[in-house]
Amino acid sequence: MITARKIETRAATVNVLEGGEGPDLLFLHSAGGITADNPFLQALAKSYHVYAPQLPGYGDSGDSDNIHDMLEVTLHTFDVLEKLGLNKPLLLGHSLGGMIAAEMAAIAPNDIDRMALICPAGLWLDDHPVPDIFTLLPREFPEYMFHDADAGRAMMAAGQGGNMNDPAFLIPFLVNNARQLGMAGKFLFPIPERGLKERAYRIKARTLLIWGASDKLFPAPYAHAWKDTIAGAELVIIPEAGHMVPVEKMDATLAATALKPSPSRTRGRGPGGGSAPP
Amino acid sequence: MRFTWFNLMPWPYLPDDFREKNRSVWVDIDQDLFDPEKCHEVYANYLDLLEYADQLGFDGVGINEHHQNGYGLMPSPNIMAATLARRTSKAALVVLGNSIALYNPPIRVAEEFAMLDILTGGRFVGGFPVGTSMDTNFCYGTIPGLTREKYAEAHELIIRAWTEKKPFAFNGRYTKLRHVNIWPNVLQTPHPPIHIPGGGSVETYDFCIDNTYSYSYLSFSGYLRAKALMDGYWKQVADRGVDNSPYRAGFAQTVFVAETDEEAERLYSEYAFYFYNRCLHVYPGFADAPGYRTIKTIQTGALNQYMRPTYTNMTWKDLVDGGHIIAGSPETVRQKFEDLIKSLRVGNIFLLMHVGNMPKDLCKYSTKLFAEKVMPHLQDMWPEWAEDGRFWCKPIANRAIPAPVDAALAAPATPAMVPAK
Numbered sequence: 006m007i008t009a010r011k012i013e014t015r016a017a018t019v020n021v022l023e024g025g026e027g028p029d030l031l032f033l034h035s036a037g038g039i040t041a042d043n044p045f046l047q048a049l050a051k052s053y054h055v056y057a058p059q060l061p062g063y064g065d066s067g068d069s070d071n072i073h074d075m076l077e078v079t080l081h082t083f084d085v086l087e088k089l090g091l092n093k094p095l096l097l098g099h100s101l102g103g104m105i106a107a108e109m110a111a112i113a114p115n116d117i118d119r120m121a122l123i124c125p126a127g128l129w130l131d132d133h134p135v136p137d138i139f140t141l142l143p144r145e146f147p148e149y150m151f152h153d154a155d156a157g158r159a160m161m162a163a164g165q166g167g168n169m170n171d172p173a174f175l176i177p178f179l180v181n182n183a184r185q186l187g188m189a190g191k192f193l194f195p196i197p198e199r200g201l202k203e204r205a206y207r208i209k210a211r212t213l214l215i216w217g218a219s220d221k222l223f224p225a226p227y228a229h230a231w232k233d234t235i236a237g238a239e240l241v242i243i244p245e246a247g248h249m250v251p252v253e254k255m256d257a258t259l260a261a262t263a264l265k266p267s268p269s270r271t272r273g274r275g276p277g278g279g280s281a282p283p
Numbered sequence: 284m285r286f287t288w289f290n291l292m293p294w295p296y297l298p299d300d301f302r303e304k305n306r307s308v309w310v311d312i313d314q315d316l317f318d319p320e321k322c323h324e325v326y327a328n329y330l331d332l333l334e335y336a337d338q339l340g341f342d343g344v345g346i347n348e349h350h351q352n353g354y355g356l357m358p359s360p361n362i363m364a365a366t367l368a369r370r371t372s373k374a375a376l377v378v379l380g381n382s383i384a385l386y387n388p389p390i391r392v393a394e395e396f397a398m399l400d401i402l403t404g405g406r407f408v409g410g411f412p413v414g415t416s417m418d419t420n421f422c423y424g425t426i427p428g429l430t431r432e433k434y435a436e437a438h439e440l441i442i443r444a445w446t447e448k449k450p451f452a453f454n455g456r457y458t459k460l461r462h463v464n465i466w467p468n469v470l471q472t473p474h475p476p477i478h479i480p481g482g483g484s485v486e487t488y489d490f491c492i493d494n495t496y497s498y499s500y501l502s503f504s505g506y507l508r509a510k511a512l513m514d515g516y517w518k519q520v521a522d523r524g525v526d527n528s529p530y531r532a533g534f535a536q537t538v539f540v541a542e543t544d545e546e547a548e549r550l551y552s553e554y555a556f557y558f559y560n561r562c563l564h565v566y567p568g569f570a571d572a573p574g575y576r577t578i579k580t581i582q583t584g585a586l587n588q589y590m591r592p593t594y595t596n597m598t599w600k601d602l603v604d605g606g607h608i609i610a611g612s613p614e615t616v617r618q619k620f621e622d623l624i625k626s627l628r629v630g631n632i633f634l635l636m637h638v639g640n641m642p643k644d645l646c647k648y649s650t651k652l653f654a655e656k657v658m659p660h661l662q663d664m665w666p667e668w669a670e671d672g673r674f675w676c677k678p679i680a681n682r683a684i685p686a687p688v689d690a691a692l693a694a695p696a697t698p699a700m701v702p703a704k
Contacts, residue, residue, distance in 0.1 A: 068578075073429060073456070140421065140568035172584055179581045187428035187574025194572070195424045 025050025380410020
């Protein structure tokens with residue numbers, strides 16, 4: 006059972022989706038946003054006490070003119086942690102959310118012990134330029150987001166179906182798009198890279214990378230680049246899954262997220278004060 | 284009335300199958316379609332036309348800024364204005380304008396506009412567009428959701444640079460300058476008049492009203508479709524309690540003049556179709572980066588003109604009847620312009636007279652007919668506002684005249700000037 010509540014940070018009113026029993030887990034959503042009925046979120050709530058704050062501009066969170074760049078959204082997310090009274094939760098971030106999680110771990114390495122990054126944004130490889138999501142038309146998204154584009158199309162249509170020529174549908178659609186991607190663009194436009202590579206050496210968190218084998222947004226070379234960027238990171242590649250791996254291969258993603266203790270990979274600092282996830 | 288002869292400077296060599304084989308005329312247009320030697324001649328022809336318009340007595344000659352665009356060959360209109368400054372003598376140079384959020388630091392615009400103001404002896408009108416999403420976001424990389432904040436900061440800096448008479452420090456988010464003190468500075472006081480190209484956002488209406496700038500709707504879809512938008516502007520002007528001088532507003536209109544309506548269709552339809560079908564073929568994914576428009580503007584339903592249905596199936600009659608273009612005999616054109624000017628309440632008209640791949644001589648024919656047989660009948664509309672000089676330039680009386688070239692020294696270009704291979 007996921008419920009919602011509002012908290013205030015300096016930057017914005019934040020709508021936090023929350024529920025479940027177990028160790029604390031902070032989930033940072035992708036540029037596509039998250040809602041309470043998200044099946045992955047509901048599944049996480051069976052094993053964790055999940056907190057999923059919506060970024061400013063997303064869902065029922067307020068807009069924010071105080072967030073301009075990567076540093077400000079990172080500090081804002083620490084403010085969210087503080088307001089929620091969380092101490093070293095497991096950090097789980099998908100795509101843009103993974104980029105923010107990694108930035109948090111680089112900025113405050115002693116405050117983030119464990120994180121799982123699901124196909125995070127934040128690196129750029131000249132030989133593998135990522136598609137420009139800001140130019141994609143709604144009908145083009147499934148091709149880039151899913152291993153099975155047809156199934157993805159059906160999934161997206163459930164939330165987005167409507168007649169683009171009808172202002173009653175189009176205007177709210179454009180408003181939603183402008184709020185969400187207007188905010189996400191501050192970190193992802195025109196190139197989704199904000200210098201993390203230069204700061205990643207500071208990261209101490211035990212890091213798990215989860216990747217869909219047929220991710221067409223951030224293809225396989227990005228998975229390996231991330232593994233090379235964060236010392237000691239483990240990489241789990243999930244077959245027959247695209248960028249939306251948490252919804253396409255929910256069970257496999259959940260299993261990977263468990264971050265089972267792996268002494269051989271522990272880097273001497275230990276997992277810190279947080280309770281161990283199952 | 285102020286009539287500005289405006290040239291977008293389109294590339295006239297887009298192939299017949301351009302639409303079918305290319306996804307966009309803008310942003311990622313195919314480099315193979317460009318030919319610099321042909322562009323050399325295209326530029327020369329377009330500058331000839333602008334200079335011709337000056338000779339015929341148009342109030343202004345106008346140019347604008349676009350990037351990576353097959354219908355606008357002017358990444359830097361200031362360069363075109365600089366060359367026009369020497370070979371025109373009467374018309375205002377209307378640079379509409381510089382996308383001020385794209386210049387780093389934006390005092391570059393303050394400096395270059397000041398230079399143009401001085402070069403022309405105050406024959407200069409400037410413009411500050413936010414810029415289309417194609418130019419501003421996709422070609423120049425400005426973050427959509429921060430574009431307007433960056434624009435506002437650049438605007439503040441430029442106006443202060445023009446009007447404050449002592450060096451000052453400017454601590455902005457996007458620009459930090461310890462010593463702002465542009466030199467040379469503007470000739471007109473307090474600064475050249477500014478026109479703002481807009482597309483229906485309420486914030487832009489207020490920005491124009493607050494700063495006494497003229498609001499210009501630069502649409503390609505014609506005056507009949509502009510009515511609702513301009514009514515919105517005039518309602519805001521009324522609500523704000525300021526005067527309703529028609530010079531607070533400008534409008535761009537595509538126009539073709541011939542001896543008869545039939546001749547207009549025969550002479551010009553090919554070029555109109557070229558423009559509407561090929562030049563406006565913009566990939567919809569480039570039209571409106573999310574965050575570029577404010578929520579308030581989206582909620583008014585003012586959608587980007589590049590997201591509208593295409594013109595592919597339109598006939599000449601459709602273009603004329605829909606008001607996308609005004610075309611016909613001088614009398615037909617005069618009547619329609621009278622209707623346009625009154626219904627939109629505009630004092631500044633930007634005449635799109637060179638269209639698409641139109642040949643130079645044909646454009647001169649249309650231009651001359653407009654200047655001689657249409658314009659004189661329209662010039663005295665809004666007599667009650669004839670003295671309103673707030674939105675137009677104020678040239679100095681004694682302007683320098685370029686010395687004639689010395690015929691003896693100006694030897695014709697000979698093969699000897701071509702470097703040996």
